[in-house]
Amino acid sequence: MTKARPDRADLGAGLAVLGLGGVAVWQALAIPTSPLYAQVGPKLVPWLVAAGLLVLGALLTAAALRGGWSADIPEIAEAPPPNPRSLALLLAGLLANLVLIGPLGFTLAATVQFTLVAAAFGSRAYLRNAVIAFVVALGAYTLFVKLLGVNIGAGLVEGLVFGTPE
Amino acid sequence: MDAIAGLSMGFANALSLSNLGWALLGCFLGTAIGVLPGLGPALTIALLLPITFSVSATGAFILFCGIFYGAMYGGSTTSILLNTPGESGSIITALEGAKMARNGRAGPALATSAIGSFVAGTVGTLGIAFLGPVIVELALKLGPAEYFSLMVLCFVTVSAVLGGSALRGLTSLFFGLLLGLVGIDLQTGQPRLTFGVPELLDGVNVVLVAVALFAVGETLYLAWRHVEGKAEVLPVGRIMMSRSDWKRSFWPWIRGAGLGFPFGVMPAGGTEMPTMLSYYAERKLAPPEAQKEFGTTGAIEGVAGPEAANNAAAAGVLVPMLTLGLPTSATAAIMLSAFQSYGIQPGPMLFTTQGELVWTLIASLFIANVMLVVLNLPLVGLWARILKIPQPQLYAGILIFATIGTYGISNSVVDLVLLYGIGIIAMFMRRFDFPVAPVVIGMILGPMAEQAMRQALTISQGDWSTFVTRPASLVILLVAVAALLGPKLYGAWLRRMAG
Numbered sequence: 001m002t003k004a005r006p007d008r009a010d011l012g013a014g015l016a017v018l019g020l021g022g023v024a025v026w027q028a029l030a031i032p033t034s035p036l037y038a039q040v041g042p043k044l045v046p047w048l049v050a051a052g053l054l055v056l057g058a059l060l061t062a063a064a065l066r067g068g069w070s071a072d073i074p075e076i077a078e079a080p081p082p083n084p085r086s087l088a089l090l091l092a093g094l095l096a097n098l099v100l101i102g103p104l105g106f107t108l109a110a111t112v113q114f115t116l117v118a119a120a121f122g123s124r125a126y127l128r129n130a131v132i133a134f135v136v137a138l139g140a141y142t143l144f145v146k147l148l149g150v151n152i153g154a155g156l157v158e159g160l161v162f163g164t165p166e
Numbered sequence: 167m168d169a170i171a172g173l174s175m176g177f178a179n180a181l182s183l184s185n186l187g188w189a190l191l192g193c194f195l196g197t198a199i200g201v202l203p204g205l206g207p208a209l210t211i212a213l214l215l216p217i218t219f220s221v222s223a224t225g226a227f228i229l230f231c232g233i234f235y236g237a238m239y240g241g242s243t244t245s246i247l248l249n250t251p252g253e254s255g256s257i258i259t260a261l262e263g264a265k266m267a268r269n270g271r272a273g274p275a276l277a278t279s280a281i282g283s284f285v286a287g288t289v290g291t292l293g294i295a296f297l298g299p300v301i302v303e304l305a306l307k308l309g310p311a312e313y314f315s316l317m318v319l320c321f322v323t324v325s326a327v328l329g330g331s332a333l334r335g336l337t338s339l340f341f342g343l344l345l346g347l348v349g350i351d352l353q354t355g356q357p358r359l360t361f362g363v364p365e366l367l368d369g370v371n372v373v374l375v376a377v378a379l380f381a382v383g384e385t386l387y388l389a390w391r392h393v394e395g396k397a398e399v400l401p402v403g404r405i406m407m408s409r410s411d412w413k414r415s416f417w418p419w420i421r422g423a424g425l426g427f428p429f430g431v432m433p434a435g436g437t438e439m440p441t442m443l444s445y446y447a448e449r450k451l452a453p454p455e456a457q458k459e460f461g462t463t464g465a466i467e468g469v470a471g472p473e474a475a476n477n478a479a480a481a482g483v484l485v486p487m488l489t490l491g492l493p494t495s496a497t498a499a500i501m502l503s504a505f506q507s508y509g510i511q512p513g514p515m516l517f518t519t520q521g522e523l524v525w526t527l528i529a530s531l532f533i534a535n536v537m538l539v540v541l542n543l544p545l546v547g548l549w550a551r552i553l554k555i556p557q558p559q560l561y562a563g564i565l566i567f568a569t570i571g572t573y574g575i576s577n578s579v580v581d582l583v584l585l586y587g588i589g590i591i592a593m594f595m596r597r598f599d600f601p602v603a604p605v606v607i608g609m610i611l612g613p614m615a616e617q618a619m620r621q622a623l624t625i626s627q628g629d630w631s632t633f634v635t636r637p638a639s640l641v642i643l644l645v646a647v648a649a650l651l652g653p654k655l656y657g658a659w660l661r662r663m664a665g
Contacts, residue, residue, distance in 0.1 A: 013598040017337055024344055027359040040620045040628075042351035046358055049343045056337045069331065073599050079391050086392040090385065093562075094586050097569060102579060110569060114562040120389045123558035132559060137566055144216070144570055152574045 007068025014064045018057030024050035089120035105155010110137035169295045176525030179224070180533055188225045189530050192232020193537045199233070200240020201549045203250055204384055204564060207237035208496040208606070212376040213571040215504055223508045224523050228530040230501055231484075235287060235531065238477050239538050242279040243549050246272060246469070247400045255437030255476040258445045258468075264400070265464030273405035276546050278415045278466055279473040281407075284539040286423035286474035290481025291531040293427050294488070298517065298528075301489040305514035310621035311632050315642040317615040320492050322646045323432075325604040332650065334600045341591075342608025345370050352613075353620060365580045372503045374572045375609055376496070378585045379602040381568045383592020385561045390593060399553045402546055414456060415470040418448050422474030429475075430482020430494075437479045444475035481531070488512060488524060492611070496603040499610040 028046040063069060070076045093116030100109035114133030115126055123129055138161065141152060146162075154162075179185065199205040211230050218226050238255070245256040246263035259279060266275040308316070325335035348359045349369030360366040407415070422444045429440040448471040449460050459465035486492040491513035493499035505512045510520060517524055542549070572585045595602060626632035634640045 010598065013594070016594075020341065020344070024359070027361065031356055031358050040623050042354045042356045042358060045616045045619075046347055049340055049347060052340045053337070053344065056333065056340060059333055060337065063333065069334075070598060073330065076597065076599060080393045082390055083392045086389040087386070090389040093565070094382075094589075097565075098579060098582050098586070101569070101573065101582070106569070106573070110566045113569070114566060117385070117389075117562035117565055118558035121392060121558035121561055122394050123556070129559065129562070133562065133566070136563055140566060140570055144574060151577060152570055153577055 005067060006065045007070060010064035010068030010070050011061065014057055014061030016057075017053060017060050021050055021053030021057050024053050086120045086122075089116055093117040093120065101153050101155075103155070105158050106141055106152045107134065107137045107157040108155060109153075169299060172299075172521065172525040173295055173529060175522065176527070176529030177532075179522065179526040180228070180529035184225065185228055185526065185530065186533065188228040189232045189534050190537055192229040193236045193534050193541055195229075196233035196236020197240040197243075197538065197541060197549060198236075198552060200237035201243050201552050202240075202555070202560065203244055203248065203553075204381075204388075204561065206253055206380060206497075207234050208376055208500050209380040210237070211497060211500045211504070212373045212380075213567055215373050215500070215507065216574060218504055218507045223510065223520075224526050226504065226508075227501075227523065227527050228534075230504060231527060231531055232534045232537075234480070234497055234501075235477075235534050236538055238287075238480050239280060239283050239542050240549065242283070242469075242473050242476075243276060243542075243546070244553065246275045246279065247402070247550055248398075248553055249400075253437075255441055255480070256473075257438070258441040258472040259476070261445065262460065262464045262466075262468030265462070266466065266469065267400040267464070269463045270403060271464065271466075272400055273403045273546075274407045274411050274466060275464070275469050276402065277405045277407045277543060278411065278419075278470045280539055280542040280546075282415065282419045282422065282470045282474040283477040283542075284535055285419040286426060286477035287481055287535040287538070288532065289420075289423040290427050290430070290478040291528065291535065293431070293478075294481060294485055294531070295528050297431065297485055298489050298524075301485065302514045302517045305490055308514075308638065309636070310618045310625065311636050311639045312642065314615055314618040314622055315633060315639040315646070316490065316492060317611055317618065319642050319646040319649070320486075320494060320611060321604075321608065321615070322650050324494055324607050325601075327649050327653075330599055330601075332653075334598070335604055338595065338600045338602065338604040339608040342605035343612040345375060345605070346609040346612035352617065363580070365576075365578060370584065370609075371572070371575055371581070372500065372606070372610060373575060374581055374585050375588060376500055376606055377568045377571045378588035379592045379595075379605060380496075381564050382585060382589025383596060383602070385565060386589055386593040387596040388557075388561065390597075399550065402550050405543060405546055411466055414452075414466050417451075418444070418467045418471035419474045421447060421451075422471040422476075423478040426475035426478030426480075427482045430479035431485045432482075437476050440475040440479045441472040444471040447471065484531075488516060488527075489514060491516070491614070493607060496606040499606045503610055 024046065028043060028050050031043050031046060093113045096116060097109050097113040100112060111130055111133040115130045118129040119126065138157065141158060144152060195210065196207065199207070199210045210233055241253055241256040242259050242263065245251040245260035246267050249260050249264035251257045251260045263275045263279065266272065321339055325339035326332035348366055350367055351358055357367055425444050426440040445468055448467040449457065452460065452465060452467050456465050456467060460468055483495050483498050486494055487498040487502060491502065491511065493502045502512060568585065572581050575581065592602060622632055633643060
């Protein structure tokens with residue numbers, strides 16, 4: 001026990017777990033009382049889990065105040081520094097998929113997402129990536145929808161290739 | 167049914183053309199995803215769960231087990247040629263394997279790990295066939311109280327004993343338990359933890375969580391810590407093993423398999439411990455001239471032993487899964503949810519009610535093992551080429567399949583939001599060294615444990631002492647407490663002795 005300085009990042013992690021425990025308590029309170037008789041009702045286990053999370057969160061917070069754990073794990077201590085540009089591009093890709101998959105359908109949304117994600121990992125061949133993405137997405141769509149019978153959102157492109165459903 | 171009769175029936179079924187096809191497809195896919203860094207068997211099986219709607223149960227499980235075994239073979243290729251182990255079980259393989267590859271001996275390293283995997287997979291599968299029915303006999307005597315205690319033991323071992331820290335492992339487990347609670351309570355019909363969102367009444371989908379943790383979280387973390395540059399793939403060279411390579415590999419294979427299987431069978435699952443033990447054992451037992459190669463030019467014993475231990479442990483994990491319905495690894499947990507989607511409850515009854523399925527599956531494991539050694543030795547060049555898929559396109563592609571795996575189930579944007587939300591949590595979990603496997607296990611095993619607990623308490627009319635007055639249950643709980651507190655107490659005792 002040589003270091004006494006709290007680790008701020010680890011403190012955040014501990015508090016986040018405490019917060020999760022708080023959410024669990026809130027939702028455990030919201031469970032309506034069952035009109036049916038049961039030896040053990042539906043509330044017991046949620047309360048146990050909430051209590052467990054609060055205890056674990058408190059212990060993690062205490063550990064963070066005593067210097068934390070991240071500094072002792074070589075994999076974390078020696079990890080490369082954060083790369084906000086890459087992370088932002090990747091998150092943009094996820095967001096694009098969320099927004100576009102409804103109106104444009106799976107293939108086009110996936111193409112946009114693929115191009116942004118590849119850019120996040122440093123690939124600058126945008127046009128080539130978009131073509132690869134289009135082919136991969138349409139191929140995967142065909143495989144899953146036609147062979148496995150899974151319904152992934154159809155849209156513009158899917159309609160042109162396979163005809164509109166219904 | 168005894169093992170011999172079961173196996174002969176199983177082989178009769180497994181050798182049908184369609185079942186052989188499923189096994190081959192599984193082995194091929196499994197090896198490919200095992201080779202690709204960032205993809206694992208748990209994620210692949212999760213993505214393929216939709217086939218349970220259109221394929222027979224036997225076909226689907228042969229495919230899944232082929233993937234499971236194949237990924238073990240493929241994982242060693244990545245460790246040896248890229249020096250980046252894809253999963254915890256092959257970290258040790260990378261130690262000596264990558265050194266051998268750097269000294270131009272990648273071929274023999276790949277060969278000894280493929281043949282070692284074959285030996286261990288065969289020993290492990292024999293273990294499943296002969297041990298399974300014995301455990302089933304015992305398990306049929308267990309009541310809900312014992313089951314609950316067993317699940318508690320399972321929770322403790324997968325979260326607190328394995329991995330870096332009991333505190334962080336347990337936190338992951340409780341996060342999983344929380345996710346498992348979402349939805350309608352089966353016994354009373356009350357909505358729980360739904361935040362008033364109607365989409366959550368059916369619960370959080372297991373596939374969604376697995377994809378979020380293993381694909382989205384991992385990709386986010388890698389982007390967050392992205393550095394420009396390429397990993398170097400070492401050349402394979404000749405794969406032939408010399409006579410001395412064979413001689414030096416043989417006993418490590420056998421010892422590794424013997425060490426790995428029991429670890430897999432016990433709910434202490436995990437492949438880190440047996441691979442590490444095998445490595446230290448081989449290092450100790452190696453002749454003096456071979457000992458010099460450890461840590462310098464790479465010793466073949468250090469690849470053969472741990473790789474066999476890894477595969478045998480992985481095979482062992484199937485024993486508690488098939489006989490008790492207890493998953494002790496993330497992959498087993500996903501397979502368990504596949505059983506559930508067929509309306510089959512794994513557990514001691516499985517061997518009697520679904521005898522044909524179980525024995526066909528076990529026979530297929532033998533066949534898959536033969537296929538894998540054949541696929542891996544001559545085709546090793548092909549797998550090495552897969553390693554050359556550039557990172558940007560690889561991860562962009564993985565995220566496309568992540569969308570398919572979640573949006574394809576429900577066509578609901580709420581699920582995509584949940585997928586990315588849990589993915590962001592997983593990114594932070596990776597940053598703060600919280601293991602992700604306990605989340606999946608807690609999520610799948612949690613509701614089963616709650617049910618067993620409530621059944622046991624209904625039988626005992628609300629008397630909690632039922633868990634400690636039934637002898638078998640008490641013993642299991644004591645083992646769990648020992649596993650949880652043992653290491654801490656031992657450490658404190660050592661400090662006292664020293665101080």
